[in-house]
Amino acid sequence: MKIQPASIILAAGSLGVGLGVGFQVGRGGGAISAQAAARDDGPVQLGAPQAGRVQESDARAYDELKQEYERFKHVDRMFELVARAVRPTVVHIVTQKTSRQEEGQRVRKFEETGSGVIVRSDKASGLFVLTNHHVVEGGKPNRIRVFLHDGRALTPVKMWSDVMADVAVLKLDRDDLPSARLGDSDVVQVGSWVLALGSPFGLTHSVSQGIISARGRHMDELADVENQDFLQTDAAINPGNSGGPLVNMLGEVVGVNNSIASSHGGNEGVGFSIPINLARWIMDELIAHGRVPRGGLGVVLDDDFRPEKAAARGLDRPQGALIHRVNPDTPAARAGLRDGDVVLRFGGTPIQDLNHLINTVSMFPIGQPAELVIWRDARETKLQVTVDDREKTLGPPTEPESEPRDAEKATVAMGLELTTLDAESAVGQGFPKSTRGALVAAVDPRSPFASICQAGDVIASVNEQPIQAAAEAARLLAHEDAAPLLITIDRPANGRVERHIFRVP
Template identity: 55%
Template sequence: MARSVTAAALPLTLLLGFLLGLATQRGAPLAARPTPPIAQEPDQTLPEPGLESSEEAIYQSLSRQYEQFYQVNRTFELVSKVVSRAVVHIVALKRDRTEEGRTRRTYEESGSGVIVRSDRRPGQFVLTNNHVISGSELSDIQINLHDGRMLRPSAIFRDEDSDVAVLELPVDNLPSARLGNSDEAVPGTWVLAVGSPFGLTHSVSQGIISARGRQERDLYDNGVQNQDFLQTDAAINPGNSGGPLVNLRGEVIGINTAIASHGGGNEGVGYSIPINLARWAMEQLLASGKVRRGAIGISLQDIFPEDFERLGLDRPRGTLISAVAQDSPAQKGGIRKGDVIIRFNGIPVNNTWHLINMVSTTPIGQEVELVVRRAGQDVPIRVTVADFDELTSSLPQPGTPATSPDGYLVRP
């Protein structure tokens, strides 16, 4: 009986063992199971050469790549569209006159400008460079609008010292550009230059702010005393003068005025008047017909590398006082010949031009604090800013930076 029981139970035992093994395999941890190979997706960037519809696949890939830059491209497009409507092409008939006032010859020059509004006076105005319309009368100036219309200004306001001119328009229903804050335009900022290079109206070029606080002796010799230019590599060429330099918010941050070039065209170095300086001149011109500049009654001299140690400085900076006017704010405040002004109202003074701009744009009658380096010590001095014309007529002209190479600077 026992054999019979053992023999009969054998199939049942085998069946139970099989089921137990199957259950054990199914319950094994995942780490113990073999890992299936990962399916590799084909590279969709560029198809293999020779495949059918390869061009279509490339264009599809480019379309996907372009979507990543669409917003940047759209920003440039919108800035160009909104600003171009406010940019004008200026043609000025100029008269070369003799000392007796007779016209020797006439010729045309062209430039650019931008339509703006003022805080001081109602209406619309074209902000441009003085050298674009210098020597021209009202009837000599033609303003060509974006829509093809032509206007003539109803009034002209000029300031040679800043190379700013303002043309009053006879209409008040045109697109106006927004003015930004040029103090925020740091090197590396993306910018667009809009204007009429070589007469090609409403052209747009793109670049960055390359540097700040540039000056040029050639422009000083031509009467431009307020120099604090923005430098840009956006293409600026003859005909761009007076046109706007704008940021990617569509705000005007500069008025293009000159290019550094040996060949007369763009070589990657252009200069723009910061809009804060241009607007300061414009508002005064519109308020009183002239620009009143501040002064404290001193003559200045640049500090060169061979001088700074002798003057007790750690590097060439500030500006050296070469003369002090009698009964001037500077003399009354205690400034002496030989002092080096290193700070103005808390701002470090970089060079002569930097101080000239800060003093001249300070409201007349305002008290300011200067710090001068004297015998190795920093001495604070307080002075009251007076009118430039009243104080500087008997003083020598301020010192100027080193002369640039002949034919280097071009007025576009």
């Protein structure tokens, strides 16, 4: 199963519905044809309908169907009204991009298409298009076209983007277009009806229907998206739906469609949408500041809080967020948090898991105090913490900064040449700034890890132990016992980061 963004990449010059997209309509393993008539005791008689039992039976069925529909048609009418209210606010986005080629090779031009929704912000007047970062990534406002419901094409006058939440905002130089109403994703319930709107396979302003299948989803495959708290839906989301709205039955946007889980690249009923409360906060911060200042505590969270870890701490189930490490001289350290504490509530909000805590703290006002309820020594304890800018709470590099970077030597272990990945080198290698681990600089073909590692990979953990330095990875990889190794590797791919987990005997 693969997680992939729901946008479409077209070769240059391939604009147009269905052109160059690589899909076929109607193929399902055989030709499409009318079904054969059901067998009867006698030969099929063609001509005018005959009076008799069969005709009377059909008439009664249609009469009963009409009666049932009279009781049900208000639901049918609701779907029609939601679509009619929201479709004029949905846009089709085409971004002209160029690929990064090897030196001396031609630069390939291509277009990536996705969706968006016209909205208003509390931070500024005018109209904006809310979409995904990966839809417009690498593009510039004058290379982006926004196609409206009536076919008109607009060019945005400004663009903001945030890779950590995969949210982008386009400013329109218009104030006379319909805009969508934004709902409250915190009150969305599993089982609620929703509609997904967008341009699947370039088929603009399409509508599909489903329910909320789950809340709080997180995918390791989207490692570059740190603010993950996805709504899962079975409403059909396909390539081209990225950035389009997920709406409730009041016509309110509750999510921004983002990605799908699929074994073949198309819809299999597992789609993911960014909650609108998160997307709206990101949008407002981008418009107001040009960037997203996130709150931080200065902790590293355990991303594998299993029942046995909860039981060892006296909890009946994994709940809240387990702290793996507290960085020194951070709000968490000053508040008295310790390694192994479990955060149960933050600022009065019950915490579901680590992603919920990350998003809750991210959106909390920097410099403001908050009450923490933690689980320590088999009981609840209350602490006060003052949230700081996340960039200041990431902690120092594991290796001493006093050593000049030029003098930093690579660590060689088991045929792998490794260097420590810090914030600066992470950005240079195409990873999020917060990525930590051991960067694979070179791989000896004779290495026992040659089949799973390649230059440019980052070893994120070994046997579920997070890696902070090259030497730490070297020590764990050179184990002498016969037990297999569980190795987590982050790998850049087409502007995103894929996470792979390997078991090595």
